[in-house]
Amino acid sequence: MTAQTATPRTPVTVLGLGNLGQALADAFLAQGHPTTVWNRSAHKADGPVSRGATLAATVAEAVTASELVVVTVLDYDTVGELLRPAAGALAGRTLVNLTTGTPGAARDLGAWVADRRAAYVDGAVYAVPQTIGTAGAFVLYSGDEAAYRQHRPALDLIGEGVFVGTAPDLSSVYDTALLSGMYGMFSGFFQAVALAGTEGIEAAAVTSQLVRWLTAAAEALPAFAEEIDRGEYDTTTSNLEINAVGLRNILATTEAQGLSTDLLAPLQRLFDDQVDSGHAASSLSRAIESLRAGR
Structure with a gap:
């Protein structure tokens, strides 16, 4: 040409x-x-x-x-x-x-x-x-x-x-949402590295395992999104009660190691609110309803 x-x-x-x-x-x-x-x-x-x-x-x-x-x-x-x-x-x-x-x-x-x-x-x-x-x-x-x-x-x-x-603001709404997810991941990363470090585990060592686990865990998100869009939270897998107990153990360990629980404690409150409201057997994704209730 x-x-x-x-x-x-x-x-x-x-x-x-x-x-x-x-x-x-x-x-x-x-x-x-x-x-x-x-x-x-x-x-x-x-x-x-x-x-x-x-x-x-x-x-x-x-x-x-x-x-x-x-x-x-x-x-x-x-x-x-x-x-x-x-x-x-x-x-x-x-x-x-x-x-x-x-x-x-x-x-x-x-x-x-x-x-x-x-x-x-x-x-x-x-x-x-x-x-x-x-x-x-x-x-x-x-x-x-x-x-x-x-x-x-x-x-x-x-x-x-x-x-x-x-609507001209929609890309910004998406952007805020996607970046919120990114910073949530970063907060979990910082918590993981700090906790591992209390026992002398180097950041690189725990991160290699964390990336593997997060990659697998991310596969659950599309199914959670479908549950949220339908407003139906029945599950036969890891429910809110199991996760509430698990996260409480993590917070207890974090405190015992002399670290702040500020990053994860708000998530525990969402889990506990749903369990206390009678949804212990529901999917983990139902925690969003407690977040929405605060609007």
Whole structure:
């Protein structure tokens, strides 16, 4: 295929050139997208510019350069600070915001962008910069579905895209949920390493067994999810009473070893609440009902 017959690539602007922004710019450049970049510290554009990107002098100039504008900065307040002076340039463009924030901030920004006659797509990236553009990266998107579909060929260069709904805050809700699960895993990891360490077991030694066990335990989650969605918690396997007793033993051991139980004690309260409410024989997944009751 000659340059004359090749399909023109959509021009893309990347606002923010931290580690993620640099990786995004490189992914677009590698596939032939005319790429404009902007960053408060202009020297961070040296790498992308050396590889063919155009450095814009202002945010407004960067927005004007492309119909697809991708922004990845520290927080939503920073997004607003950058875009307000360039508001007049947004009309007719698609803004894809890959900045981590809260659902409320995503709703507000989506409404503000729509008022400027631009399309808004919110995204949550699940990748480290080194894996952008590989099979290990994926991105959850929400907001303007037509704009997302139009620009999906370019966006899929970041990682596999999954559109989760037209409300602009949905990707942020998913993001908060997924990261909650991740940090819960980390808290369990820290507890395990600290407990093992009280008897001189090195972190690497216990972690090799922990990863094996967590990988197997994770296979139970889809079945738990089905039980929760149905609201049916009958089980013939490890029930709430068994788990409540088991976790109480863990907490007792933790205290005996001189460690805090702060990370796991809240889970014990959920188990005990369900057992005390007459659900001792129910599936472990029913513990979510005590969590929901606190809303």
